[in-house]
Amino acid sequence: MEELKRTALFDKHKELNARNVGFCGWEMPVSYTGVIKEHYACRNEAALFDISHMGEFFYEGDIANSGINNACTTDFVKLPIGKCKYGFLLNEKGGVIDDLIVYKLDDARLMFVVNAARIDVDFEQIKSHIKSGKFENRSNEVSKIDIQGPKSKELLQKLALFDLGELKFFGFKQSGLLNAPAIISRTGYTGELGYELYVSNDTAPKLWDKLIELGATPAGLGARDVLRLEKGYSLYGHELNEETTPAEAGIDMFVQYDSHDFTGKEALLKQKEQGVSKKIIAFTTNSKRSPRDGFEIYQNGEKIGVVTSGTYSPSVGSGIGLGFVDMNLYDKEANLEIKSERGSMPIYRAKLPFLK
Amino acid sequence: MKKYTNEHEWAELDGDIATVGLSEYAIKELGDITFVELPEIGQSANKDESIAFIESVKAASDIYAPLSGEVVEINEELETAPESLNEDASATWILKIKVSDAGEFDTLLDEAAYNTFIASL
Incomplete structure (x- = not known):
């Protein structure tokens, strides 16, 4: 069996006596003190998740003309700087290769956040659209910590360098945390007020400890799955796969049909006519x-x-x-x-x- | 004295009545227990056959009869408060079996052997 990969927070999970599980090639915490307790910490207070197994790609170049804008259902040209959007990477049949969030960092730079199990497939798929610019997979350098729950804002505010109230849903800021660069994104997978934090692997353990010290409760993938399912959010490999279109999964409201061309669009439009x-x-x-x-x-x-x-x-x-x-x-x-x-x-x- | 199976049941024998539960290890592995399907009183099972069923938030498992016999009592409190298993698995019994062969009890693992077994998992 292939050895499981570990995030920069692996030792922290060990200190917390987490019960680990193999997930998409990673050894990840499924729970710390109990799924139900962690679930309620998120619904009622603030829960902390290590989501560093997810992948991050960065593009720098001509977004409108390099071909990258045809890779996904999201129109990156229209996407305002400082906003991110949920969308899909599709095959020609309209089947979902992955669901992902794309961040418009500035006029010429994008960040793609993708599922752990799909990193290699996604990277090649997106790359195949690009004729110019720089496209990099920095998944192994970036840690992702989610803080989610009604108290997440006041808690994170103690470390943030700007007023978190400025961030609207699916808004983000390239800023800093603990004297290191950080992207703070007003997004999440729990349906609660919350933030997704992208930091370096060096910063992640310090940030993790600090957020716990400020009152956040570590929560594992078990609670995360319950939280997302209570809100009806799809999970790749379950509701989504290459044989399933966004319409079949009931989430084609996230597809931007009107503005740009993208791989799979024809198949989706045909399916719209014919029905699922x-x-x-x-x-x-x-x-x-x-x-x-x-x-x-x-x-x-x-x-x-x-x-x-x-x-x-x-x-x-x-x-x-x-x-x-x-x-x-x-x-x-x-x-x-x-x-x-x-x-x-x-x-x-x-x-x-x-x-x- | 409690003895254990490889499937993580524990049994205590008093005369020909065995009290059966699940080990701390099993409950910890399952996580928060949400549902226990108990057998009917009078149901009989051979050793190692499924006799009950347990679910947690994220998992599910059969419970196997550690000893052959007939179910004479079930812990009905588990129907409304399955979480008591998480609070104290070794003190929370699930069912009682009138055993047909008390000799089977000797074949179960003692606590030291069980602890060695789970350490190897």
Whole structure:
């Protein structure tokens, strides 16, 4: 087995007695004191996540004319400096190679933040669009720490060099933290007020300790997954993959159809006309039972789909899940159930987000 | 005296009644427990067969009968307060089995052997 990679915060997780897990080739903390406690720390106070496994690419050059603007569903020319946007890297069929956030650092510079498991694929895919300029993968030099929760602002304000109130949702600033360069971004994957911090590997352990000292609670990938699912956010490898379009995943509102050309656009427009053949549905179990990735979805005794994400939600007080259903078989009215080797249980349609 | 299985159940034998729970290690690995599916009283199982089922926020696992026999009692409190397993796994029993072969108890791991086993995982 390939050896798992470790982030610059690995020793910190060890000091905190984290329970680690192999995730996308990285040894990452799944929890420290317990998923539920960490989940509530984020919903009610401020939680701290090591997300350094994610990848960061930097482009410098002619954004409008180098070809890079055709790589993603986001129009980087239109994107204002100091703003970032969620979007997709698609294949020709409109399937999602990755979902990513792109930051407009200035007129000629972009930062791409991508999923850990997709770093190599994404880099080559974006690079294949570029005819000029400098494109670099600096994933191994950049650490990413997320601070999320209603108290994250007042807590981070103690270290920030500017008024965090200036940052609107999906706004960011290239600034400093602890006398070192830092990008502070008003974004996150929890649905709470929060910030994503990009710093050097040297700065990360100091920043981690300082934020804990100021009152943030370390939280692992277990809590992060529950938090994102309560808000209905997609996770690559679950709701998103190369065989799935943004429309099928129910998130094509993030695609900028009108302005620029991008790989996969034709396929998406064609699908818009013809309709989707599968679609994500959201459901609860209305019980303490949890749906799990891979459980089959049934209707009228027939298999019509598969669960892509599932967990117990402490905030909802029930099992919650997302899954794909075959639109040729799916009946909008009929009862649904999920099956595993342990038997079946009823599920109930829900509106996203599960947690308002 | 508690004895253990490789699947992380513990059992205590009093006469022919075995009290069964899950080890601290197992509960810690599972994380926050959210649901325990208990068997019916009267259900019987052979040693190492699945007898109950447990879920945490992010995981799920069968619970295997550490000894052959018939379920005579279940801890119904776990239906409303499964988190008591996280609070004290060694004091929180899950079910009681009337064992059909008390000799099987001798084949389970004692605490020292179990601790050596989990240290190797």
